[in-house]
Amino acid sequence: MTRTDPQPAAEQPAGPQTMAHTDASGDDPEVRGPVVIVGGGFGGLYTALALSQQRRHPPLLLIEPQDCFLFLPLLYELLSGELRRWEIAPRYDALLAGRGVAWLQDRVVEIDAARRCLHTTGGRQLDFGQLVLATGSRMHSFGIPGVVEHGLGFRSLADVERLQTVVRQLRQRRRPLQRLAVVGAGPSGVELSCKLADLLEGAAVVELIEQGPAALPQARAFNREQALLALQRRDVRLRCGCRVREVGADHLDLDTASGPERLVVEAVVWTAGLDFAPPAIRPEPARDSRGRLLVDPQLRLQGHTHLFALGDIAAVGGDHGGAESSPPLPATAQVAFQQATCLADNLLRARCDEPLEPFRFQDLGEMISLGKGEASLVGGGFTLAGPAAFQLRRLAYLSRLPGRSHQLRVAAGWLADWQP
Numbered sequence: 001m002t003r004t005d006p007q008p009a010a011e012q013p014a015g016p017q018t019m020a021h022t023d024a025s026g027d028d029p030e031v032r033g034p035v036v037i038v039g040g041g042f043g044g045l046y047t048a049l050a051l052s053q054q055r056r057h058p059p060l061l062l063i064e065p066q067d068c069f070l071f072l073p074l075l076y077e078l079l080s081g082e083l084r085r086w087e088i089a090p091r092y093d094a095l096l097a098g099r100g101v102a103w104l105q106d107r108v109v110e111i112d113a114a115r116r117c118l119h120t121t122g123g124r125q126l127d128f129g130q131l132v133l134a135t136g137s138r139m140h141s142f143g144i145p146g147v148v149e150h151g152l153g154f155r156s157l158a159d160v161e162r163l164q165t166v167v168r169q170l171r172q173r174r175r176p177l178q179r180l181a182v183v184g185a186g187p188s189g190v191e192l193s194c195k196l197a198d199l200l201e202g203a204a205v206v207e208l209i210e211q212g213p214a215a216l217p218q219a220r221a222f223n224r225e226q227a228l229l230a231l232q233r234r235d236v237r238l239r240c241g242c243r244v245r246e247v248g249a250d251h252l253d254l255d256t257a258s259g260p261e262r263l264v265v266e267a268v269v270w271t272a273g274l275d276f277a278p279p280a281i282r283p284e285p286a287r288d289s290r291g292r293l294l295v296d297p298q299l300r301l302q303g304h305t306h307l308f309a310l311g312d313i314a315a316v317g318g319d320h321g322g323a324e325s326s327p328p329l330p331a332t333a334q335v336a337f338q339q340a341t342c343l344a345d346n347l348l349r350a351r352c353d354e355p356l357e358p359f360r361f362q363d364l365g366e367m368i369s370l371g372k373g374e375a376s377l378v379g380g381g382f383t384l385a386g387p388a389a390f391q392l393r394r395l396a397y398l399s400r401l402p403g404r405s406h407q408l409r410v411a412a413g414w415l416a417d418w419q420p
Helices: 016-024 042-052 072-080 092-096 157-173 187-200 221-233 333-351 387-398 404-417
Strands: 035-038 060-063 101-104 108-112 117-120 125-127 130-133 179-183 205-210 237-240 243-247 251-256 259-264 267-270 280-282 293-295 307-309 314-316 366-369 375-379 382-386
Touching: 035 042, 042 060, 042 092, 042 101, 042 130, 042 333, 072 157, 072 187, 072 366, 072 387, 092 101, 130 333, 157 187, 157 267, 179 187, 179 259, 187 205, 187 221, 187 366, 221 366, 221 375, 221 382, 293 307, 307 333, 366 387, 375 387, 382 387, 387 404
Parallel strands: 035 060, 035 130, 060 101, 108 280, 130 307, 179 205, 179 267, 205 237, 293 314
Antiparallel strands: 108 117, 117 125, 243 251, 251 259, 366 375, 375 382
């Protein structure tokens, strides 16, 4: 288990203690070997952390090309300056130090399920006993011309920096009729539009473009109402029933109810959908119509005994558009958190040839950021909006940050900043 860059966490490979689970539990000899987790987002990292808490866990290897974990639900607060980078983007070496989890800073490009080995862009070939796929999702262009070339995403630290640059430029120029377009009026688009409007302070108009008939079609009624009010207060121009035909360097071509329209814009932020691109797997696993990997209720890939998947990349049970499909699970951190605990337990059960437990999602509510210092939430039988909801949302996510030591550091920073 090597890494491209020596880091403290990687130089703590699984020793005799971590092998004890394999040697003493009487597990199936076919699954002996490390648990390799591909992808260090919510699903992958939290599965690794859950396994590392077991006293006699098997050897663990996390493969993730980025050097920092990104707590995506709080990315909006990083954009607005309400939170600092280290708070929502801790380094993997710090998170995994002393936990018996090796970290390889590389990217998996091919998985041979039959031989139980994988290949990386760095030229490595690694064997595994069990493999967890948690590669998440990425911006989906839907094949629309210009999205890849001119659209800005909002799923990485680099995306935040680019958008902060755009905001600074718009505030400095303050030309008349400046427009910034956000495409996609789901939760990401609505939250981002509110933050941008607050940051711009009237320097540009935020245009929120939605192909469907309404914003936040899947949201709770209270949150949807609060979001629409928040957009109105900030003069965000919500355009529903508009299909994007092309994204240009300085314009957006739309099909509207009244016909084609060209909207002159300074930049386009694309939040309209998600795409799923796991590494190549041989033999090819079953996928749903959106490209997600089909997994059984125990989070195991259909037809692959030792391969598991969770998070955005996984379509669970009937969640794949069949005749008896259950409602699809939302692509949220809440789902990945819960799946990680279930999957960590099932990985150990599988090594001991014990029955696996099905994943059961428990809906804990819904929270939406609505501008600087404001939010809306529904959960636990109550609703709340405004500054109090903003603080509760931050506290809820504080309890979900990875690792107790990081949670304590962030909490200490918040207390130091707090002014009664």
